[in-house]
Amino acid sequence: xASPGAGPISGTLGKVLRSLLPETPLGDRIYSTARxxxxxxxxxxxxxxxxxxxxxxxxxxxxxxxxxxxHYTSDKEQVKSxxxxxxxxxxxxxxxxxxxxxLEVERYRVSRAPCIVKPTHLSGHVMxxxxxxxxxxxxxxxxxxxxxxxxxxxxxxYRGLQRRILVEEFFSEDGTTPAxxxxxxxxxxxxxxIQVDRGRFGNHFRRFFSPRWQALPFSYIHPSRGEFPxxxxxxxxxxxxxxxAAPFSFIRVDFLVxxxxxxxxxxxxxxxxxxxAFRPAxxxxxxxxxxxxxxxxxxxxxx
Numbered sequence: 001x002a003s004p005g006a007g008p009i010s011g012t013l014g015k016v017l018r019s020l021l022p023e024t025p026l027g028d029r030i031y032s033t034a035r036x037x038x039x040x041x042x043x044x045x046x047x048x049x050x051x052x053x054x055x056x057x058x059x060x061x062x063x064x065x066x067x068x069x070x071h072y073t074s075d076k077e078q079v080k081s082x083x084x085x086x087x088x089x090x091x092x093x094x095x096x097x098x099x100x101x102x103l104e105v106e107r108y109r110v111s112r113a114p115c116i117v118k119p120t121h122l123s124g125h126v127m128x129x130x131x132x133x134x135x136x137x138x139x140x141x142x143x144x145x146x147x148x149x150x151x152x153x154x155x156x157x158y159r160g161l162q163r164r165i166l167v168e169e170f171f172s173e174d175g176t177t178p179a180x181x182x183x184x185x186x187x188x189x190x191x192x193x194i195q196v197d198r199g200r201f202g203n204h205f206r207r208f209f210s211p212r213w214q215a216l217p218f219s220y221i222h223p224s225r226g227e228f229p230x231x232x233x234x235x236x237x238x239x240x241x242x243x244x245a246a247p248f249s250f251i252r253v254d255f256l257v258x259x260x261x262x263x264x265x266x267x268x269x270x271x272x273x274x275x276x277a278f279r280p281a282x283x284x285x286x287x288x289x290x291x292x293x294x295x296x297x298x299x300x301x302x303x
Contacts, residue, residue: 018151028154029061032274035153039275051284055291056274059250065156065269069247073267074157076120076166083264087240093256093263097167105141105165114170119144121161123153123268128170128178128201141165153273171256171263179258181265182237185290186245186253191238192290193298195220195252196228210299211238217302218283221276233262240264250291 017034021027029046036044036057044057059065073079080092096115099105110132117127117136125144129135144165149158171179181197193216197206205223208216213230231237241253244267252268278284289296 023151023154023159025061025156028156031154032057032061036274039277044274049291050288052278052287052290053274053276053284055250055288056270056272060155060270060274064249067157070157070269071159071161074269075161076118076266077164078120079264079267082267083244086243087264091240091262091264093168093171093265095166095168097165099141099165099167100162102142102145105138105145108136108167110136110167112169114172114175115167116170117141117165117167119147120164120166121158122147122149123158126201155270155273157269171258171261173258179256179263182231182255182257182262183268184237184241184245184253184255185271186241186248186251187290188249188294189242189246190294191241191245193287194237196226197222198226210297212299214299214302216298219279221272224279231257233257233260237262 017031021031033044036042036053040053045051045054046058046061049055049058064070069082073082077095077098080095083092096110096112097108098120099108110129113132114128114130117129119125119141122144127135127137127140145163148163149155150160173179178199178201181195181200183195183197184191185193185195191211194209194211194213195206196209197204199205205225206220207224207226207228208218208220209228210216213234218224237255240255240262244253244264245251248269250269252271254265254268256263256265278287283301286301287298290298
């Protein structure tokens, strides 16, 4: 399932740009500028960024995504080693299978269902397999192996990742309902904002909160609704995020929460590839201060 707003430029224009623009920092920046203009109806401000998305664009094309640790943790299987090293194996979902090519995809038989199938080298593609005889879409899995997220979206942290299919435990409260997502936005290692998602594979909605669990009055991509009481695990969520985010100028730490347990799903370097729309649009600028002022608290937007 692709993330809304984060896909490549579609149709003939996208194919032409991808074929003409070299896979170099300059070519990447030109391609991303065209995407940014298409989504936001304006050019990004690389020098003197003002908005949240301007800052993400600068992060994307200012060299940060070339850092070896970002490259390593962008792989959905390799990131598990990083999580184990920093906070321990209790926060990692078990890997049930790791497939490296078409032949392995054809031969693979699901050992435990339900389970989750996703590519290690892409972003936003997920398959829930409840009935292995019906739900395992091998053609789609092979298609994933032919996709290159770097070429499609020009995020340098995905450049050259090994193309594999990951099968892992379906982490759920009741064996049927997908776990809630708690995504912690960290700036210079400090959690500043939390995004909570529910219904990712159906009626998807989300809310945003401050680290003190004050609800924030905006939406981002998906509708903002739903009641989310302050979780008992909030302090632990923030503490774990600090440890995982410590080496990064900015990172989003993505947790799955069910059965009173927390698991790290992935680390996200550039949410929505700097293309996500805020509603009201004024919050794009207001939230830009999270990047520019390390002492700024997101609750100030409530004043």
